[in-house]
Amino acid sequence: MITMSTSAAAHAVTPSSILVVEDEQKTRDSLAEGLRLETWSVATAANAAEAVAQLERGVFDLVVLDRMLPDGDGLAVLRHLRTRGAQTPVLMLSARGELDDRVAGLEGGADDYLAKPFAFAELVARCRALLRRPVLSTGHFLRCGDLQLDTRARVAVRGAGEIPLSPREVDILEYLLRYQGQIVTREMLERDVWKQSRRMTSLDNVIDVQMMRLRRKIDGEQAERLIHTVRGIGYRMGQEAG
Numbered sequence: 001m002i003t004m005s006t007s008a009a010a011h012a013v014t015p016s017s018i019l020v021v022e023d024e025q026k027t028r029d030s031l032a033e034g035l036r037l038e039t040w041s042v043a044t045a046a047n048a049a050e051a052v053a054q055l056e057r058g059v060f061d062l063v064v065l066d067r068m069l070p071d072g073d074g075l076a077v078l079r080h081l082r083t084r085g086a087q088t089p090v091l092m093l094s095a096r097g098e099l100d101d102r103v104a105g106l107e108g109g110a111d112d113y114l115a116k117p118f119a120f121a122e123l124v125a126r127c128r129a130l131l132r133r134p135v136l137s138t139g140h141f142l143r144c145g146d147l148q149l150d151t152r153a154r155v156a157v158r159g160a161g162e163i164p165l166s167p168r169e170v171d172i173l174e175y176l177l178r179y180q181g182q183i184v185t186r187e188m189l190e191r192d193v194w195k196q197s198r199r200m201t202s203l204d205n206v207i208d209v210q211m212m213r214l215r216r217k218i219d220g221e222q223a224e225r226l227i228h229t230v231r232g233i234g235y236r237m238g239q240e241a242g
């Protein structure tokens with residue numbers, strides 16, 4: 001049985017782990033101290049390079065990410081995270097509260113955005129909300145290679161072209177994208193997409209037919225396949241071969 005370490009499951013036993021990326025030492029220290037008082041486990045990074053190193057070493061439930069860092073834009077860190085397929089919620093901080101920054105942050109894959117200066121209580125409330133949110137409902141744009149799904153508009157685009165999908169196909173695609181890099185079993189699709197908890201009659205055939213149609217639409221005329229079959233088990237979405 002393949003399970004994903006969703007926040008809900010992990011939080012019952014271990015404190016949530018938060019990575020705070022902030023270059024200003026005073027702010028960083030007080031954020032870390034305050035968040036620890038909320039009983040969260042906190043790691044810190046003072047610049048983009050440290051943040052990337054931390055993200056490659058450990059798994060976090062949430063990243064609080066300052067936008068302006070001495071060695072680059074926080075958006076680059078965010079992109080790095082999302083390119084690897086991680087759906088970790090990210091709360092962006094910025095001294096600039098302009099709409100453009102907010103839009104850039106959210107389109108870059110951030111889940112929330114807080115303009116400085118902010119009240120610490122507000123930061124805690126936002127963190128709490130993001131940690132509560134199941135992994136399966138974070139993010140707005142999901143990507144894999146040149147495929148992008150806008151989960152709000154429910155529109156899929158690959159390369160330059162929009163791919164017409166049925167509502168069910170959008171649901172499946174979103175699910176595969178959220179679990180990209182991992183094996184998605186038929187049981188998972190049945191439970192989470194078809195919402196059938198009891199297998200009175202197996203949906204395997206229905207699922208296989210739907211998947212065949214979806215793959216034809218997504219990968220049919222493409223050189224690179226994104227949806228792969230894991231023989232006897234299910235499917236995996238990703239850029240890697242196999």
Ligand code: CA
Binds near residue numbers: 022
């Ligand atoms: Ca800064």
